Amino acid sequence: MTHPIEGGKIRYDRVIPCRWCAETLEKERQERYLRLCELPVGTEHMIFENFETRGNPSLVEAKKLSLSMASDIEDLRWLTLVGKVDRGKTHLAVAICRAWMKRGKAARYCFVPLLLKDLRDGFELEGEYSYRARMNSLCNVALLVLDDLGVEKASEWAQEQIQTIVHYRGINRLPMVLTINKPLAEMPIDPEHRIASRLQRESWCRVVVLDVGEHRLNNGGI
Numbered sequence: 001m002t003h004p005i006e007g008g009k010i011r012y013d014r015v016i017p018c019r020w021c022a023e024t025l026e027k028e029r030q031e032r033y034l035r036l037c038e039l040p041v042g043t044e045h046m047i048f049e050n051f052e053t054r055g056n057p058s059l060v061e062a063k064k065l066s067l068s069m070a071s072d073i074e075d076l077r078w079l080t081l082v083g084k085v086d087r088g089k090t091h092l093a094v095a096i097c098r099a100w101m102k103r104g105k106a107a108r109y110c111f112v113p114l115l116l117k118d119l120r121d122g123f124e125l126e127g128e129y130s131y132r133a134r135m136n137s138l139c140n141v142a143l144l145v146l147d148d149l150g151v152e153k154a155s156e157w158a159q160e161q162i163q164t165i166v167h168y169r170g171i172n173r174l175p176m177v178l179t180i181n182k183p184l185a186e187m188p189i190d191p192e193h194r195i196a197s198r199l200q201r202e203s204w205c206r207v208v209v210l211d212v213g214e215h216r217l218n219n220g221g222i
Helices: 019-037 057-070 089-102 112-124 131-140 156-171 194-201
Strands: 078-082 107-111 143-149 176-180 205-209
Touching: 019 107, 057 078, 057 089, 057 205, 078 089, 078 194, 089 107, 089 143, 089 176, 107 112, 107 131, 112 131, 112 143, 112 156, 131 156, 143 156, 156 194, 194 205
Parallel strands: 078 176, 078 205, 107 143, 143 176
Antiparallel strands: none
16 A cells, blocks of 8 residues: 655555555455355356357347346346246356456345245344345345246245345336246246236336247257
8 A cells, every 4th residue: 555646745644555455455356246246156157258149139139138237227227038948048147247246346146046045044043144134135235136036936925025125126226137937927926927017117127038949959968
């Protein structure tokens, strides 16, 4: 750290990091964001540069909107990616998280069934792992990704938790990305279609259906 010089005089009321300190602080910040984001192991390759659209119109649109979400533009707050398993939804969602963190903004990735388990377990815990702390984080983090919404066991309690998160982030226009492997109208967790309605009702919401074959089948089964 060093003091800045202005007008030929040293400013003792301010300090600025040297280049080495700045690089170290940035590295530590990125590591902290990555830890808090809780991205799945083995998703290091899930970046925009590695996402192939293969000329498919729905993938082209999904990538374009995902890049817009990564840029945090005001007219796109929510992006919902709908499609069957292995269509590229999670890849794009993780890529958005990585882009946010690279720009110095916090992001939180959640596999929805595990999110609900963590919330249940939180009733017996205190501190940062308590139900209250976890729910507060999910509602207020700068960017929230809900991956695989709809595969969890449907129950009134699970429905209430997801509705609370979606409603809170909706009224506060907080950025959110969701991936769903069933049509919005068929999600077991949303029998009254309240969640589906909120995901589509505002001008800053976008829903993209990935109409494409399974990625592994299109790549020789790998």
